[in-house]
Amino acid sequence: MGAVSTASPTRLEMAVDPGVLPDITPEDVTLADTPWVTIVWNDPVNLMSYVTFVFTTYFGYSRKKAEKLMMEVHEEGKSVVSTGSREEMERDVQAMHEYGLWATLQKAE
Amino acid sequence: MGEFVRHRRSNKVIATFTVLEADLLRSLAAQLVELLHNERAIAPTGEDPLEALLDFSGPTTEPEDPVLQRLFPTAYRQDPEAAGEFRRFTEGGLRDSKARAAETVIDVLEEAGLPGEPTDPDLVIDVELDRSTALTWMRAFTDLRLALGVRLGVEEGDQDYWDALPEEDPRAQAHHLFEWLGYLQETLVEAVG
Numbered sequence: 001m002g003a004v005s006t007a008s009p010t011r012l013e014m015a016v017d018p019g020v021l022p023d024i025t026p027e028d029v030t031l032a033d034t035p036w037v038t039i040v041w042n043d044p045v046n047l048m049s050y051v052t053f054v055f056t057t058y059f060g061y062s063r064k065k066a067e068k069l070m071m072e073v074h075e076e077g078k079s080v081v082s083t084g085s086r087e088e089m090e091r092d093v094q095a096m097h098e099y100g101l102w103a104t105l106q107k108a109e
Numbered sequence: 110m111g112e113f114v115r116h117r118r119s120n121k122v123i124a125t126f127t128v129l130e131a132d133l134l135r136s137l138a139a140q141l142v143e144l145l146h147n148e149r150a151i152a153p154t155g156e157d158p159l160e161a162l163l164d165f166s167g168p169t170t171e172p173e174d175p176v177l178q179r180l181f182p183t184a185y186r187q188d189p190e191a192a193g194e195f196r197r198f199t200e201g202g203l204r205d206s207k208a209r210a211a212e213t214v215i216d217v218l219e220e221a222g223l224p225g226e227p228t229d230p231d232l233v234i235d236v237e238l239d240r241s242t243a244l245t246w247m248r249a250f251t252d253l254r255l256a257l258g259v260r261l262g263v264e265e266g267d268q269d270y271w272d273a274l275p276e277e278d279p280r281a282q283a284h285h286l287f288e289w290l291g292y293l294q295e296t297l298v299e300a301v302g
Contacts, residue, residue, distance in 0.1 A: 043179075044265040045258035046251065047291060049298045057244070093184050094199045098206055100251035102182050 035108045036089040038082040042073050043102050054099045055081065058092075083108060111289075112296040113243075122243045122300045124293075128232040131223045133286070137253050138211040144176060144256070145208045167201040169193030176256045180207065210249040213242065243301045250294040257287045 040051075048070055055066035059082060072079035081103075082092050089105040096103035113124045126134070170193065171178055181200050185192040219225075221234045238246060257263075261283055274281035 042265075043255075044263050044267075045254050047295055047298065049295060050247065050251065053247075053298050053301070090184070090195060093195075094203070097180075097182060097184075097199070097203055099248060100180070100255055102179070104182070104184055104186050106186065 035083050036086045036105055037080045037108045038089045038092040038096065039078050039104050039106065040069075040073050040081050040096060041102045041104070042077045046101060048074060051101065054096070054101060058095055058099065111293065113293065113300040114296070115300045115302070116237070119237075120240075122238045122240075122297065124236050124296075126218075126234045126236070128223065128227045128230060128234060131218050131221075131234040132227050135215050135218050135223060137257075137286075137290075138214040138249060141211045141249070141253055141256060142208045142215075144174070145180075145204050145211075167197045167199070169197045171196075176259045179255050179259050180252060207248070207252050210245045211252065213245045214249045217242065217246075240301065243297060247294065247297055247301070250290055250297065254287060254290050254294065257283060257290070261287060263287065 051073060052063070052066045052070045055061050055069055056063055059066075061069070069079045069081050081096075082089065084092075086105070093103045093105045111124065111126055111130050113122050115121070116123045171183060172181060181196065181203060183192045184195040184199075217236055217238070218234060221236045222232070223234050224232075261280060263284075271281065271284045274284070276282075
């Protein structure tokens, strides 16, 4: 299965001559892009037990955390279930679709 | 009969179906496979006809069938271009994976003795699933329930509506099937734990 990569990778491997380092402060340097989130939306078909099962099985979350996220989906209509790079979130969304959950990704608010 | 339990000693998940139940499951799974292959994932057509011919990647637009729309949701709600790219890289693989899961259900039932044309109504089919196969069945049951749910227009909190339908209404019968799959799924999740 082809991995989706549309965001540009953070380049850490560039050789840098210390003599030509630009005048920057640590505040200017961000290695991570704005985080992205995976959102699972409520649907009238999937069972609560199954959604909890998917969260524990795929994300490795504790039963308690998985149940909390599942209840958020159920009662509030959606829940942020994971956070990370865009590529990671695309992987998570793809996995959720494979499990039959309705998932989307977006930049963290 | 017709529910999943965990067999303590082997740690496998087991269920016994009547031949009628097993035949019904096979027929639903076969329909899902057909649907997944039926409306072909259409590759994008570019400006250049040669380029279009040589582009074997997946589709970038939503499937037309509402069931397929639900099985392959749009991943970016506010970015159609990113959504198209995501679909192009994922939908083909997801279609194959979902079809394989449904085929696994069929294969297991047939290996457990479900004949091509069942004639003996008293035949029972014992299935025994290891954890990985049980997860595959769970995904297949989910897709079958999503497909039936979309076709029926199932909504949150609509139980009274379905209960009020006359028994002879085909939609009531299809909804019974939907509920039966839900019951199977519930016992399967419980048994896998």
